[in-house]
Structures are given as structure tokens and as C-alpha cells.
Amino acid sequence: xxxxxxxxxxxxxxxxIALLRARETVMAPIREMxxxxxxxxxxxxxxxxxxxxxxxxxxxxxxxTCLLLPSLTRMLQAMEDDRLIARDQVAHDRRRxxxxxxxxGRGMLDRHAARSEAIFAELQERFGDERTExxxxxxxxxxxxxxxxx
Amino acid sequence: xxxxxxxxxxxxxxxxIALLRARETVMAPIREMxxxxxxxxxxxxxxxxxxxxxxxxxxxxxxxTCLLLPSLTRMLQAMEDDRLIARDQVAHDRRRxxxxxxxxGRGMLDRHAARSEAIFAELQERFGDERTExxxxxxxxxxxxxxxxx
DNA sequence: TATTGTTATACTCTATAACTATA
DNA sequence: TATAGTTATAGAGTATAACAATA
Numbered sequence: 001x002x003x004x005x006x007x008x009x010x011x012x013x014x015x016x017i018a019l020l021r022a023r024e025t026v027m028a029p030i031r032e033m034x035x036x037x038x039x040x041x042x043x044x045x046x047x048x049x050x051x052x053x054x055x056x057x058x059x060x061x062x063x064x065t066c067l068l069l070p071s072l073t074r075m076l077q078a079m080e081d082d083r084l085i086a087r088d089q090v091a092h093d094r095r096r097x098x099x100x101x102x103x104x105g106r107g108m109l110d111r112h113a114a115r116s117e118a119i120f121a122e123l124q125e126r127f128g129d130e131r132t133e134x135x136x137x138x139x140x141x142x143x144x145x146x147x148x149x150x
Numbered sequence: 151x152x153x154x155x156x157x158x159x160x161x162x163x164x165x166x167i168a169l170l171r172a173r174e175t176v177m178a179p180i181r182e183m184x185x186x187x188x189x190x191x192x193x194x195x196x197x198x199x200x201x202x203x204x205x206x207x208x209x210x211x212x213x214x215t216c217l218l219l220p221s222l223t224r225m226l227q228a229m230e231d232d233r234l235i236a237r238d239q240v241a242h243d244r245r246r247x248x249x250x251x252x253x254x255g256r257g258m259l260d261r262h263a264a265r266s267e268a269i270f271a272e273l274q275e276r277f278g279d280e281r282t283e284x285x286x287x288x289x290x291x292x293x294x295x296x297x298x299x300x
Numbered sequence: 301t302a303t304t305g306t307t308a309t310a311c312t313c314t315a316t317a318a319c320t321a322t323a
Numbered sequence: 324t325a326t327a328g329t330t331a332t333a334g335a336g337t338a339t340a341a342c343a344a345t346a
Contacts, residue, residue, distance in 0.1 A: 012270060014198050016176050017215075018286055021293035023169040024216045030166060040335070048164055058305065065167075066174045071336055073306060095304040095345045120162060127292065135288050136168055142277065142285075143171035190312070208328065221313055223329060245322045245327040 029119045033112060042067060043075055047084065047105050055100035057090070084108065179269045183262060192217060193225055197234065197255050205250035207240070234258065 027041070034044055042065070049064045050056065058076070062069045076099060079085045084105035090096040101109070124132045177191070184194055192215070199214045200206065208226070212219045226249065229235045234255035240246040251259070274282045 012267070013286055013290075014202065015270065015273070015282075015286060015289075016173055016180065017195060017198060018289040018293070019169055019173040019176065020195075020216050022289040023166055023173065025293045026166050026169065042336075045167060045170075048167060052164065059303090066170050068337065068339095069305070070307080070338080075336090077306095093304085093346070097305080117162070120165065123165070123292075131288065132165075135285075135292075136163055136165060138281065138285050138288075139165075139168040139172040140163075142273075143168070143175045192313075209326090218314065218316095219328070220315080220330080225313095227329095243323070243327085247328075 026123065030116070033115050033119070037108060037112065039108070040075075042071075043079060043084070046072075046075065046079065047101065047109055050085065050099065050101050050105070051109050055088075055098045057096050057098060061099055079105070176273065180266070183265055183269070187258060187262065189258070190225075192221070193229060193234070196222075196225060196229065197251065197259055200235065200249065200251050200255070201259050205238075205248045207246050207248060211249055229255070 030044075031041065034041065037044070039047075045065045045067075046061065049061065053064065056064065058072060059069060061067075062072045065072070067075070076085060076087065080087060080102075082104055083102045085099055086102040087097040087099050090098055127135075180194075181191065184191065187194070189197075195215045195217075196211065199211065203214065206214065208222060209219060211217075212222045215222070217225070226235060226237065230237060230252075232254055233252045235249055236252040237247040237249050240248055277285075
């Protein structure tokens with residue numbers, strides 16, 4: 001007599017949820033920091049990506065920040081008013097705009113760079129330098145589109 | 151003559167953004183799957199956590215799903231109407247409710263278990279079994295509250 | 301005809317505070 | 324007095340489609 005295979009039927013631990021929880025933990029002190037700035041987490045992300053990767057077109061920026069283009073459009077309008085970013089129309093294709101950091105955005109990043117790096121350093125100490133790098137490598141690989149698609 | 155140390159001023163790659171991008175990549179096929187169910191990502195998360203960890207009180211469930219208690223309250227009300235979950239008042243403390251899967255929720259999970267597991271298996275193949283486990287371990291450790299606080 | 305970015309709209313979740321009931 | 328959960332409310336982001344301008 002063979003037992004029915006469906007015994008307890010507990011599923012594997014969830015990678016998306018693990019990623020979310022890890023992110024919430026890491027973001028907690030950053031969120032606290034952002035209270036002073038009046039910036040949403042998303043706008044801060046826009047600044048960070050521009051700082052990391054330099055000027056980008058909006059479609060690319062949307063991908064890089066994990067924001068939808070319509071959401072990004074409105075954020076950029078507000079951020080442009082606040083001199084956080086500036087947009088330069090591309091000469092040879094006037095549909096496109098190159099988004100870059102503007103004075104207030106650069107200032108915002110500079111003012112919070114020390115705190116932001118301290119938060120990360122604290123985490124690195126808790127988690128280990130090598131493992132932190134390893135984790136970042138794995139996450140980047142996980143997010144990379146499968147080779148051959150670009 | 152010593153060069154000024156602030157050379158290019160490029161910041162370290164961002165762990166929160168890396169976590170977000172990885173999550174978006176992993177979630178993409180799940181989101182597609184959820185289109186059929188009519189469930190939001192958050193409600194799906196509630197079901198998955200209950201499936202993974204069994205019945206829980208609402209405050210614990212809010213923590214586990216990374217949702218705020220007021221958001222969770224309204225989601226649970228709708229999910230209760232739809233028989234996705236049920237709530238049992240705790241006998242010895244009538245402020246508390248134990249949330250558990252109900253018939254429709256169990257059915258929903260069962261109907262999508264195969265697809266959900268296939269998505270994860272595909273990822274595991276691309277990424278390697280061991281490294282996937284390792285990644286999950288690291289993420290859980292990262293999300294763990296520092297020892298001594300509980 | 302396809303692509304870049306915008307506008308419109310409905311909806312959901314976030315976030316905070318104030319509240320109820322139980323302990 | 325403190326805690327579990329609810330309600331209220333404002334606001335921001337999500338998601339989809341339709342649109343304008345340009346290529």
C-alpha cells in the first residue's frame with residue numbers, strides 16, 4: 001500500500017518575499033533619513049540612479065528605477081520645478097530627453113552622502129564585506145536580462 | 151604634491167536598488183500569473199505567507215508581509231468576503247484574531263502552485279540550485295532583526 | 301508605421317492620526 | 324495605561340489606454 005504523496009504540501013520559501021523583506025530592512029534607516037528631505041523613496045531612487053549612472057533618457061531611467069514611464073513623467077515634472085533634475089532635449093532626435101542631476105539634486109545627494117554611506121557601512125560590518133559584495137553580485141546577476149536578448 | 155582624494159566621487163552601488171531590481175525581475179512572471187486571479191500582488195503575498203507559516207495574528211501578519219496594519223485590515227475584510235481567508239477570534243484575548251486560509255484561498259494557491267513552482271524552478275536552473283539556496287539564506291539573515299532585540 | 305514621452309483615469313496602497321475594545 | 328485592531332483621510336504610486344510629436 002503506497003501512501004499518497006501529497007503529505008504536508010508546504011511550499012518552498014518564497015524568493016520574492018525574501019527580497020522584499022531584506023529590502024524593507026535595508027530601507028528602514030534610509031526612510032528615516034528621507035523624512036528630512038521631503039523626498040519620496042521613488043524620487044530619491046531617481047537621484048541615486050542618475051548619480052550612479054549619469055544622464056539618461058526617460059525610458060532607460062524608468063527601467064533603471066523600476067518605475068513606469070507615466071509615473072516617472074510626473075515625478076520628473078515636479079523634480080524639474082524643484083531644480084532636482086534638468087532635462088535636455090536631444091538634438092538629433094527631438095522626441096528624446098536626457099535627464100541629468102541639477103543643482104538642488106546634486107546638493108541633496110551631497111548633504112546625505114555621509115549618512116547614506118554610514119548606513120551602508122554599518123550593514124557591511126554586520127554582514128561582512130565579502131558577503132555583501134557577493135550578495136550584490138548575485139542580485140545583479142539575478143536582475144540581468146538573459147544573455148542574447150540585448 | 152598629493153592629489154586631492156575626492157577624485158570622481160562615484161558612490162557605491164546601491165543595495166536597496168539592487169534588491170528592488172532583482173525582485174522586479176523575479177516578480178515579472180508572477181505578476182503575469184496574477185492577472186488571471188484578480189488578486190493584487192499584496193493579497194497574493196498574504197496568501198503565500200499564510201501558506202508558508204500557518205495561521206497568524208494580524209500584527210504578525212503585517213510584519214511578515216511588509217504591509218501596514220491599516221492596509222492589511224482592509225485587504226483582509228475584502229479577502230474574508232471572498233472566502234480567501236477566515237479570522238478566528240482568540241478565546242483568551244478578544245482583541246486578537248487568528249487569520250488563516252479559507253477554502254477559496256487554499257484553492258487559489260493550489261491552482262497556481264504548479265505554475266508558481268515552475269517559475270521558481272526555471273530561475274533555479276538559470277541561477278544554480280546551491281546559489282539560489284545561498285541567496286535565500288543571505289536574504290533571510292539580512293532581514294533578521296539583530297540578535298538580542300527579541 | 302513605430303517610437304518617445306505625455307495626459308487621463310481609476311484604482312490601490314501608503315502613511316499618519318484618531319478611535320474602539322479589550323486587557 | 325497599554326495593546327490589537329479599526330476607521331478616516333490625504334496623498335502618492337500603479338496600471339492601462341489613448342494621445343501628441345517626431346522619426
